[in-house]
Amino acid sequence: MNQKRIKRHNKNHKRNNKQIILRWILFIVGIIILTFGARIILLSDLGVGGLDAIAIGLAERTDKSIGMWIVVLGVLLVIIGSVIRKKITILPLGTSLLVGWFYNLWGIIWFDKMISPTQTANIGYTFLLGILIAPIGAALYISSEVSMGPVDYFMIAVKERFHKSIQIGRTFIEVIFVIIGYFVGGPIGIGTICIMLLWGPILQVYYTAIKRLLDKYLERK
Numbered sequence: 001m002n003q004k005r006i007k008r009h010n011k012n013h014k015r016n017n018k019q020i021i022l023r024w025i026l027f028i029v030g031i032i033i034l035t036f037g038a039r040i041i042l043l044s045d046l047g048v049g050g051l052d053a054i055a056i057g058l059a060e061r062t063d064k065s066i067g068m069w070i071v072v073l074g075v076l077l078v079i080i081g082s083v084i085r086k087k088i089t090i091l092p093l094g095t096s097l098l099v100g101w102f103y104n105l106w107g108i109i110w111f112d113k114m115i116s117p118t119q120t121a122n123i124g125y126t127f128l129l130g131i132l133i134a135p136i137g138a139a140l141y142i143s144s145e146v147s148m149g150p151v152d153y154f155m156i157a158v159k160e161r162f163h164k165s166i167q168i169g170r171t172f173i174e175v176i177f178v179i180i181g182y183f184v185g186g187p188i189g190i191g192t193i194c195i196m197l198l199w200g201p202i203l204q205v206y207y208t209a210i211k212r213l214l215d216k217y218l219e220r221k
Contacts, residue, residue, distance in 0.1 A: 019218060023144040026214070030141030031095070035102040037134025044127035045116040047189025049199070050177025051151060057186030067104030071096050074150035081150075081157035091147035099149065127191050131198055139206035143214055170200070 042048055048056065055069035062069075074096025082088045117123045142148070148156075151173065159169040174196050182188045 022218075023146050026144035027141045027146040028098070030137045030139070030144065031098050032102055032137065033140065034134050034137025035099060035106055037130050037132075037137060038103065039106045039111045040130030040133060041127060041191065041195070042130075042187070043111060043114060043116055044123055044130060044191060045187070045189075046123060046127045046191030047187050047195075048192060049195045050174045050181050050192070053181025053186030053188055053192065054177060054184055055186075057181055057184030060185060065104050066107070067100035067102075069100075070103055071100035074099070077150040077154040081154040084157040084161045089153070092150045092153040095141075095147045096150045127194070131195065131202065135199060135203040136206050138203055139210050142207060143210045171196075 038048070038052060042052070042056070047053070051070070051073060052066075055066050055073055058064070058069045059066045064072075075093055078089070078092045078096070081092075117126050138149075142152075155169045155173055158173065162169075178188060178192055178196070181192075
């Protein structure tokens with residue numbers, strides 16, 4: 001009887017370990033894809049998301065990289081969110097560091113050597129490719145449930161503090177980011193508006209599909 005319990009315990013332990021490894025793989029791969037898509041959006045030169053616009057604007061005004069400013073802004077959002085929630089957490093800080101690091105790495109490997117498209121059609125195709133790829137990464141790392149990003153953490157803090165819906169909280173935050181990004185000289189354009197309108201719905205489609213597949217896979221295990 002004890003041997004059966006031991007075998008069952010070992011089996012469950014191995015299964016839990018495999019699930020943890022799978023979730024971490026999804027988390028890392030998600031961040032890699034997210035930053036790759038974000039770089040494609042930047043390459044299109046149609047405008048970027050609010051937080052990226054702030055980071056790019058600050059990078060152009062200083063000798064620091066875009067990735068470094070992404071990390072700094074992420075840390076600031078986590079600190080403010082922790083103050084609002086009266087609860088300290090460090091996991092979103094790790095996410096911010098990874099996002100900033102991979103954002104810079106993609107630039108070094110590929111995008112810093114590329115020239116933005118000039119023809120209207122190619123500009124549109126480039127932006128469309130980026131807006132379709134980046135949310136896949138976001139959906140993967142969110143589905144992993146390993147950690148949330150600084151923006152998501154800050155959004156939840158605002159939601160809890162002011163008792164507003166996630167959609168209202170995210171929209172409010174994005175508007176603030178875009179305004180700040182504009183004043184620091186970030187690349188605000190029609191692409192920024194498209195991101196504000198399309199990112200959420202595209203992310204929801206990807207997230208729903210990935211979460212369903214992940215849950216089915218874990219149930220079989």
